[in-house]
Structures are given as C-alpha cells and as structure tokens.
Amino acid sequence: MTTPILDLVATQLAPGTGVESHGVQHGVLVLQLEPAALLAVVTRLESEFAFDLFLDVTAIDWPDAPLRFEVVHHFYSTTHKVRVRLKTRVSASDPTVDTLKPLYGSAGYMERECHDMYGIVFRGNDDLRPILLYEGFSGHPLRKDYPKQLEQPLVPYRPPQGTLVR
Amino acid sequence: MSASIPNPVRSAFTTHERDDTVIVNIGPSHPATHGTVQIIAELDGEKVLRTDVHCGYLHRGFEKECEDHTWHNLIPYVDRLNYCSALINDFAYCDAVEQMMGIEITPRTKYLRTLLSEYMRITDHLTCIAASLMELGAMTAFLYLVTVRDFMYEHLAALTGARVTYSYGRIGGLANDVPDGWFTRLHEILAEYETYIARVHGLVDRNRIFIDRLRNVGTISTADALHWGFTGVILRSTGVPRDLRKDTPYLAYAELDFDVPVGINGDNYDRYFVRMREMDESVYMMRQLMDMMPEGPINVDDRRCVFPEKTLVYNEIESLINHFKLVMEGPSVPAGEIYVAHEAPNGELGFFLVSTGGGTPHKVHVRSPSFVHMGGVHRMLNGYQLADVVTTFGSVNMIGGECDR
Secondary structure, eight states, rough: OOOHHHHHHHHHHHHTTSSEEEEEETTTTEEEGGGGGGHHHHHHHHSSSSOOOOEEEEEEEEETTTSSSEEEEEEETTTTTEEEEEEEEEEEOOOOOETTTOOOOOOOHHHHHHHHHOOOOEEEEOOOOOOOSOTTTTTTTSSSSTTTTTOOOOOOOOOOOTTTTO | GGGSOOOOOOOSOOOOOSSEEEEEEESSGGGGSOOOOOEEEETTTEEEEEEEEEEOOTOOOOOHHHSSOOGGHHHHHHHHSSSHHHHHHHHHHHHHHHHHHHHHOOHHHHHHHHHHHHHHHHHHHOOOOOOOOHHOOOHHHHHHHHHHHHHHHHHHHHSSSSSSOOOEEEETTTTTOOOHHHHHHHHHHHHHHHHHHHHHHHTTTTTTHHHHHHSSSSOOOOOHHHHOOOTTHHHHHTTTOOOOOHHHOOGGGGGGOOOOOOOOOOOEEEHHHHHHHHHHHHHHHHHHHHOOOOOOOOHHHHHTTTTOOHHHHOOOHHHHHHHHHHHOOOOOOSSSEEEEEEEEEEEEEEEEEEEEESSSOSEEEEEEEEHHHHHHHHHHHHBBHHHHHHHHHHHTTOHHHHHOO
C-alpha cells in the first residue's frame, strides 16, 4: 500500500543523494541514509515535500553490529498525511549525526532525550543537558550494556532507623 | 546535610538579562505542575521574560523495563503512561503489535476499542478542564466535572475491574466482553454528562473572570505550533483541523460521522473550548458506535498471542502447553519495526517497536505528546504574567507519566 507522495519522495530522493535504500513498511516510507546526507535530505523533505512536523528521534542499539547505533527520525506531513522514517547508522566510537534544531524547534528537546539514553551526539546542538536523567548521571541507560538493576542514587540511601524498621 | 546533595538540574541561564530582573524557581512539587515539572523563570516584576522547563522527575525507566518483559507483560506498563486515558495507550500499543503480527481484530473488538477510546477522551478532557478551572478558583465547575468523571470511572470499573489503570487491552482482542446492562448504564451516564456539562458551560463560557484570565493568554500560531511539534488539542486550537482520526483513520473512525472542532486564536480559552466541543463529539460517536456494535467474539482465533480457554488449559495438553509458552516465552512477534500513532487526548501518541522475532521486544519507544509539548511550552509562557503560567500549564495538560516515562 503506497501513496503517490511516497513514490514521489522515493524517486526524487534516491539515488545519489546519500540515500542507500528505500522501501515502504506498514505504510511508512523508510529511507536508509549515510550520516553525512541527513541534514540535506531533511531540508528537502521539509521544504519540497511539506514534511512539517518532526515527530520523533530515537536510536536502536545493535551491540554486535559494526556500526552499533541506528538513529531513527520520524516525520509527518500534515499536507499529505503520511510519515517518513529516516535511518542512519553510526559507530560506537563516533556516534554523531547532525542536529535538526535549525529546521524544527521540537528537535531540541527530543535530541536531548536521545543523547541521555543512547549517547548520540547531535552536531550543532549546543544544549545537550540531561532532560529525563539528572546532572552527574554516568552512562546511557538504554544501551544494551547498561545493567537494568544499576542504581545511581542522587541522594544516598539512609540505613534503616528505629525499632519498627529492621 | 542538604547542602551536600547536588542539584539535579542545570539551568539554561544563571545570569540576568537585565539588572532589574529576578530568576525564580517554580516546582517541581507544586500543585499546579500536575505531577513534577520544574520551571526556571526570569521575571520582570510579574512578567515572565524567559523560561527553562525541566522534566524527568517521574522518569522510571519504562523503555528499559520493556526490553526485559514479554510483549503481553507490557500492557500494565503502557497503562501508566497517560493515566488519565489508560485505554488509549493500551489500544495503540496492541494495535502496533497486532500490525506487526499481521492480525486483524474482530469487528466487535474494533468497535468496542473505538467506543472505549472515545470514553477515555472524555475522562481525560474532564480531568484536564476540571483541574485547570479549579486552579482558577472554580470549585463548583470542578466538582460538577469530577462528579461525571466518577460516574464514568465506576462504570469502567464494572467493565475492567479497575478504576484508573485498567490493563484491559490484549494483543488480539480484549480482556473480557462487556457485562450485561453495561450499555444501558452508558446511555444514562451520557445523559448525565450532558446535564452537568451544560451547567459548566453556563458557569464558565461567558464568565468575565474566565474570559479575562484565558483570552489572549498563552497564544501560539499554527506555524509556531508545528515548528515546536505541538499536536492534538493545542494544534487544533490554532485553527487547523489536524486530527489523526480523520487524517489517517484507524479502528472504526472511517465509518463514523464526527466533526473536528478547532479554535481561532490558539489561546487558553480556545483550548478550553476545543476540549469541551471534542467531548460532545465523542458522545456523539459513542452513541453511533452503540448502535453499530456487532455481536461476535472479541478475541481473534490465533494461538500465537491469544490465551486458550481456561477449561481447555485444565483438560487438554495442547492448550496447556500453549498457555505455558505464551506465559513463559511470550507471543512471537515477527522481526521488524513499526511506528503506529493514535490520536490521544493530548496529541499524537506513537509507539515505535522493534522486534527481533522473539517473545520480548528489542526496543519500545513512546512518542509521547506531553514530552514534545514540554519542549515548546516556553513559547506559550514567555511574555505573559507569572500567574498565567498556571493557567497555560493547565491548558497544555502535561501528564507526568507519559512525559517522563
């Protein structure tokens, strides 16, 4: 099930613009990109194809893959009423992609969350302070090698006191 | 002792823009923050110059926890994202998993889920309006709205056994069918709703105090709203009919007759009115759905995800093993990725799921409207009075559970 606009985006953007592959999954156009092409492709999506709503950015951790992290962006067009997913592979040693803050204000907060959880660095985003985590938190909890039970209490636990608590 | 505890947040600004301003801290534990959100604001007298909004105080590792449980076991967790409309979370999550598995739900479940989604939209909007009116001092309107909401909560408890977090959705169906007489009582409640909501309209709509406090406060334009990622009521209050129920119809919405109410200015009064009108549309839809409701099974006949009948589990070896496999290994969802979005009362609620083919997800990510809204809410706070922070924040309806996850 494809819509004309998705075909148009797929043919216009591929090949040669840094799009490695494309296809439609569950009604969403999925484009696999080279990291360097991200900003250029998003600029075209926004200006030429009216993808005016930046929905989401997150990452997927594949611990055994040579390029460990897959950064996933979602966009929605309120004109065409379709979604596009962009996927970019980056390595664990240099998990950097370009920020989308100049194009979408909403990217600021969501990139902070992605930085918190996976340690993805958004080049050009000067505000990657912790947002869901707190200052001084070490590590990135959604990475597969972060143990689920690891605790980093900001306030040290008090030993049980009194006679009722044992 | 307290001096040794480090500050969990670092403000975006610590120096004053001018030498006659003051930087204050609002929250995180304030009755008007609807949970825990911290706003650091620079004030010129009573006027807010700039704000830095921090969330995360309710972060509890939802997404990390999901990677360690079977697909079924997540349902109680997703309930607790937006706890004012828990069933919509349930159904959006189940819908995503079902699409990955290639399951088509039964007609009765489809209509029931649509009906319950609209029911949840009403309870969520009732909560939001009641709370924001109470923050302005309208105790009567608050009690009227919460009275109706409690009729609804009790009615939903009769269906699901719980008052707020229901865990009622199942992959491939629902926990149980509606009990006898449930629809009859629903008709009564909807009639009660109309009585009470008429009283609130009478108290609030043309009330000078409310108009003065809400009109032209927290204004945002359509272009700004899209730029900052606003969806749902806030986007519609700016005058554009963007609603996923109309734009990308899911469940039974394509078969229903309903309007998408929009505002004019994108201010707090518009958001109040869009919510009020949306509830009326939901009631209209629920009445249509009750007339359309088909008979039949609620669970699909698919052994990959639906639990066998208890009597069969006790008397038949295949069903017993099927039950064990589902509990211990979880439903096997084919490898792949999916993004499914439903129109939640706050905006676009999206589930991005990644499966590697096992009984537990590789990744569960929630695109929660509240979190995205917190990234843009400073646009609606800056330039207004300090007292307007409370009303604007109320009209955004930030829900800590889904914002911080």
